[in-house]
Structures are given as structure tokens and as C-alpha cells.
Amino acid sequence: MTTALGIMALYVRDRAYSREELPYFRKLITEGRRLGLDVFLFTPEDVRHEERRIHASRLDPAGEWYRESVPMPRLVFDRCRYQSHPRFRLMRQFRARYPEILYLNRPLAHKWGNHVRLSKDPHVRRHLPETRHYQSRADLDYFLKKYPVVYLKPRDGTGGRGIASIRRRGDGLYLLQGRDPRLKILRPAVLRASSIPGRLKDWGLQKKYLVQQGIDLELEDGRVHDYRLLIQKNGNGEWEVTGGAGRIGAKRSVTSNIHGGGRAVPCDQLLRSRFSAVKASSIRASMDRLCHSTVRQLEKHFGSMCEMALDIAVDPEGKTWLLEVNPKPAREVFRLIGEEETYRRSITRPLEYALWLSRNRA
Structure with a gap:
């Protein structure tokens, strides 16, 4: 009997799936067929609770979407990305209502909650920039006196939005720079410390922001950079680093996000442009160890997961810093750097893990 896997996503913009995610969903369904999985797409709004059935979106052999009523699956791959809309609460309600389902992943906390939990692991803690939940201007003043560069980040933000x-x-x-919550680059401004909160008064600093030690991310041309690593469980249920890529930000951007105009480069190429081959190899090994320590620590608090993307910085001395974790990562960065095999593996690994989970979890 074919194992069914439901991909749970959210509608955005009047019941249309995210354009960014739909091509990925197509690939998941296609690769799932090859592996013997019956993969379909649904949202919490498609569930018929009384019947325990779902009005699912399916893909026919010609690549056209159609709807079909299907039974509740035993396996669910949750791809519901955060949005400030009641739809996001529906995802949480679905998971609470159906705890017997085998979920490939688990929701994490916001950035501050993740930071607190990761700080409990001695190995991970050494790689975390000092961070506080913004309460008042006193927090900002403390960081500005201690560090030459400081970042303000929304605790629930994604894609580089609202980062100063x-x-x-x-x-x-x-010097104040950044991107507003709509991802628009701010006009650089030179201010006194006392004027900074007023300049950002519409950002809701006290309600939803973190203040964080800045890491020196600038390359020789002034652009910032970091590294995106993807760690996933394989077909044996074991964590394995699938791949990594370097990201170089757009001119005048304080973040390296691709959606903000950045570009992707091979991870090892970027490391070797800054360090000797021996040093670059050592740094890459440190990145991989940090990935494993991070996911193990998060699983202690949130339960079993299948994949995680880590944004990692490397300072001029070669120390690795964990900037952020993302439990619902994109993987197009591997296509952008020409690593087609890594890209294909990044798609198939959650499916292989789903098969392992189905066989090994009663």
C-alpha cells in the first residue's frame, strides 16, 4: 500500500499559494512518486474535520493541478511559514487537534525563544552573538557602548525585513542603515544614539525587537556576507549536512538575503577567498559541527525535526557565529551556485526521511 504524505501550507493573497513555494511543492510531489510516496498539498482550510478528509490539491501526470477528496494522511510535512494572519493560528489548531499524525518537523519559537534555548548548550553558546530582548533605550545604549556594530532585528522577521x-x-x-519592514533599503543616516529610537518609532521596537552584537561581515568591497547551511535527516533518520552556500548582499544592504538583491556563491569558494585552504577547511568543519549541535539542542526542546537551515557568519579571525535558524528553509540557493545534485538531494531527503518515519514509528 502506498504511503500518503500531506504537504501542509498556507494560503496567501486570497487563497493562492506562495509563488516561491509552488515550484518546490511540484518537485516534492514528482520525486515522491518516484520513491513510492503519494504526496499531495493542502491547507488547514481544506480539512473536513467531521469526515476526517481533506479537499487536497493534486498534480496530474501532465503537471496540472486538480482537487480531490482524500483521507487524513498519517504523515504531514508542515511548510506553513509565519504570517501575521488568522491562517497561521489554523495551522497550530490543526496540529493540536491531530497529535497522532507523524509530523516531519515541529514549529520553533521566535528568535528570542530560540536564542534562550540554544544558550543552554555550552558548545552552541560559544557561537551566539550577545542578544537581548529590546525593552528600552537602555538596552540599545549598553550594546552601542560595548560593540562597534549593533543590529536591531524583529523577533519574527524573515528575509531581512526590518533589520537595522x-x-x-x-x-x-x-551610522544607521538597514531595510524597513517592506524590505526597502533605508537612506543611511548619521545620528546620535539618543535619536535612533525616534527614527525607528514606527517599527515597534519595545514590542517585537531584539538588539544584538554585530559581527564584522564586510568584504573588501564593503558588501556584507554570510553562509547558509542546510542540515537534514536522511533515509536512515540521521542528521547530515546536505550542503552550504555563501551569500553576498546587495550594495548598501546590511543583510545578505537573496530576495533583497544578494547573490549566491559556492561556500568553499567564498571561504578560500578570505582564508588559506587549510584554514577554510577547518572553518567549514566548524560550521558542520555547529549545525549538528544546534539541531540536537533544538530537538531536546521542540521534538523531532527533519531539516533546518542555519545562517552562519565567519568573522575576520575565522570564528563561526550562529546568526539565525530557519525550520522551513528554501533551497534554491543550491541551484543558484550550480550545485544541481545538492539541490536534488535537498528535495529528496525529507521524502526519504518520511519513508523511514513511516516504517519505524508505530
Whole structure:
């Protein structure tokens, strides 16, 4: 009997799936067929609770979408990305109502909650920038006095939205740069520390922001960079680093996000442009160890997961820093750097893990 796997997503913009995710869903369904999985797509709004059935979206052999009523699956791959809409609560309600389903992954906390939990692991803690939940201007003043660069980040933000960089100058002033919540690059401003919260008064700093130690991410041309690593469980239920890529931000951007105009480069190529071959190899090994330590620590608190993307910085001395974790990662970065096999593996691994989970969990 074919094992059914439901991909749970959310509608956005009047009941249309995210354009970014739909091509990925197509590939999951196609690869699932090859592996013997019956994969379909649904949202919590498609569930008929009384009948325990789902009005699912399916893909026919010609690549056209159609609807069909299907039984509740035993396996669910949750791809519901955060959105400030009641639809996101429906995802949580679905998971609470059907705890018997085998979920490939688990929701994490917001950035602050994840930081607190990761701080409990001694190995991971050494790689975390100092971070506080923004309560008042006193928090910002503390960081500005201690570090030459400070970041303000929304605790629930994605894609580089609403991130500000504050760089100390030698004349008692600070250079404020960043992207607003709509991802638009801010006009750089030179301000006194006391003026910064007022300049960002519409951002809701006290309600939903973190203040964080800045890591020196600038390359010789002034652009910032970091590294995106993807770690996934394989067909044996074991964690394995699937691949990594470097990301270089757009000109005048304080983040490296591809959606914000950044570009992707092979991970090892970027490391070797900054360090010797021996040092670059050592740093890459440190990144992989950090990936494994991070997912093990998060699983202790949130339960079993199938994949995680980590954004990692490497400072000029070669120390690795964990900037962020993402439990619902994209994987197009591997196509952008020409690593087609890594890209294919990044798609098939959750499916292979689903098959393992079905066989090994009663």
C-alpha cells in the first residue's frame, strides 16, 4: 500500500499559494512518486474535520493541478511559514487537534525563544552573538557602548525585513542603515544614539525587537556576507549536512538575503577567498559541527525535526557565529551556485526521511 504524505501550507493573497513555494511543492510531489510516496498539498482550510478528509490539491501526470477528496494522511510535512494572519493560528489548531499524525518537523519559537534555548548548550553558546530582548533605550545604549556594530532585528522577521545596522563612528555619532519592514533599503543616516529610537518609532521596537552584537561581515568591497547551511535527516533518520552556500548582499544592504538583491556563491569558494585552504577547511568543519549541535539542542526542546537551515557568519579571525535558524528553509540557493545534485538531494531527503518515519514509528 502506498504511503500518503500531506504537504501542509498556507494560503496567501486570497487563497493562492506562495509563488516561491509552488515550484518546490511540484518537485516534492514528482520525486515522491518516484520513491513510492503519494504526496499531495493542502491547507488547514481544506480539512473536513467531521469526515476526517481533506479537499487536497493534486498534480496530474501532465503537471496540472486538480482537487480531490482524500483521507487524513498519517504523515504531514508542515511548510506553513509565519504570517501575521488568522491562517497561521489554523495551522497550530490543526496540529493540536491531530497529535497522532507523524509530523516531519515541529514549529520553533521566535528568535528570542530560540536564542534562550540554544544558550543552554555550552558548545552552541560559544557561537551566539550577545542578544537581548529590546525593552528600552537602555538596552540599545549598553550594546552601542560595548560593540562597534549593533543590529536591531524583529523577533519574527524573515528575509531581512526590518533589520537595522548601527555602526559606531569616532565623533560620538552612529551610522544607521538597514531595510524597513517592506524590505526597502533605508537612506543611511548619521545620528546620535539618543535619536535612533525616534527614527525607528514606527517599527515597534519595545514590542517585537531584539538588539544584538554585530559581527564584522564586510568584504573588501564593503558588501556584507554570510553562509547558509542546510542540515537534514536522511533515509536512515540521521542528521547530515546536505550542503552550504555563501551569500553576498546587495550594495548598501546590511543583510545578505537573496530576495533583497544578494547573490549566491559556492561556500568553499567564498571561504578560500578570505582564508588559506587549510584554514577554510577547518572553518567549514566548524560550521558542520555547529549545525549538528544546534539541531540536537533544538530537538531536546521542540521534538523531532527533519531539516533546518542555519545562517552562519565567519568573522575576520575565522570564528563561526550562529546568526539565525530557519525550520522551513528554501533551497534554491543550491541551484543558484550550480550545485544541481545538492539541490536534488535537498528535495529528496525529507521524502526519504518520511519513508523511514513511516516504517519505524508505530
